[in-house]
Amino acid sequence: KQEVTQIPAALSVPEGENLVLNCSFTDSAIYNLQWFRQDPGKGLTSLLLIQSSQREQTSGRLNASLDKSSGRSTLYIAASQPGDSATYLCAVFSVDTGRRALTFGSGTRLQVQP
Amino acid sequence: NAGVTQTPKFRILKIGQSMTLQCAQDMNHNYMYWYRQDPGMGLKLIYYSVGAGITDKGEVPNGYNVSRSTTEDFPLRLELAAPSQTSVYFCASRGGTGELFFGEGSRLTVL
Numbered sequence: 001k002q003e004v005t006q007i008p009a010a011l012s013v014p015e016g017e018n019l020v021l022n023c024s025f026t027d028s029a030i031y032n033l034q035w036f037r038q039d040p041g042k043g044l045t046s047l048l049l050i051q052s053s054q055r056e057q058t059s060g061r062l063n064a065s066l067d068k069s070s071g072r073s074t075l076y077i078a079a080s081q082p083g084d085s086a087t088y089l090c091a092v093f094s095v096d097t098g099r100r101a102l103t104f105g106s107g108t109r110l111q112v113q114p
Numbered sequence: 115n116a117g118v119t120q121t122p123k124f125r126i127l128k129i130g131q132s133m134t135l136q137c138a139q140d141m142n143h144n145y146m147y148w149y150r151q152d153p154g155m156g157l158k159l160i161y162y163s164v165g166a167g168i169t170d171k172g173e174v175p176n177g178y179n180v181s182r183s184t185t186e187d188f189p190l191r192l193e194l195a196a197p198s199q200t201s202v203y204f205c206a207s208r209g210g211t212g213e214l215f216f217g218e219g220s221r222l223t224v225l
Contacts (some may be wrong), residue, residue, distance in 0.1 A: 004156070028158065031212060032212045034212075034213065034214060036214075038214075042218060042219070043204060043216040043217055043218040043219050044204065044206075044214075044216040045216075046213055046214060046215065046216075049211065049212060049213045051184065053211070068145075081116075089157075091157075091214070093212055100145065100164060101147055101159045101162050102147075102174060102214060103159075104149075104156035104157040105156050106154065106155055106156040107156060
């Protein structure tokens with residue numbers, strides 16, 4: 001059974017810092033991995049989607065990498081801003097779970113201090 | 115751009131009552147999902163559908179039912195509500211690239 005772990009569970013940084021959020025998964029047989037942002041009381045917004053054949057994806061100040069063989073992904077946020085404060089979740093779409101759906105981690109709650 | 119629309123946004127139920135959470139998407143996606151999110155936890159899959167007329171159970175299907183009569187709509191039915199079903203429910207649909215799009219969520223409290 002696929003399991004997804006995100007470390008740390010919470011993170012507080014001063015504005016302007018570069019930071020890395022980690023995601024690990026137990027089964028490397030995946031179709032893709034997706035990073036989401038969730039603001040309090042809101043739904044999930046897709047940030048980046050990495051297909052299993054890709055190593056990284058970039059969008060603005062965000063860069064996500066994927067190392068399928070080691071079961072790891074990182075989300076790099078450059079020059080963090082208070083508006084980046086949110087919970088970040090990663091999810092993997094696995095090949096052999098029998099269910100065509102994503103498995104989610106519990107998220108990293110990020111607070112960027114002005 | 116409507117995307118994925120969920121109703122209601124908030125609802126309070128008494129134990130034993132039933133209700134339906136509505137979900138509609140206008141992107142012509144075949145795949146649709148229902149997840150629940152408990153405080154501090156990730157999302158757990160309740161049910162999913164790969165197209166009209168086809169549904170299947172996820173990790174936590176007990177106490178719920180779904181139907182998929184059209185591509186656009188994927189309602190979630192709660193029968194005999196229990197306090198353990200207090201949660202935030204999210205509907206999502208999946209595009210051809212594999213990207214998932216979420217609704218705003220339905221916050222349900224069972225008292």
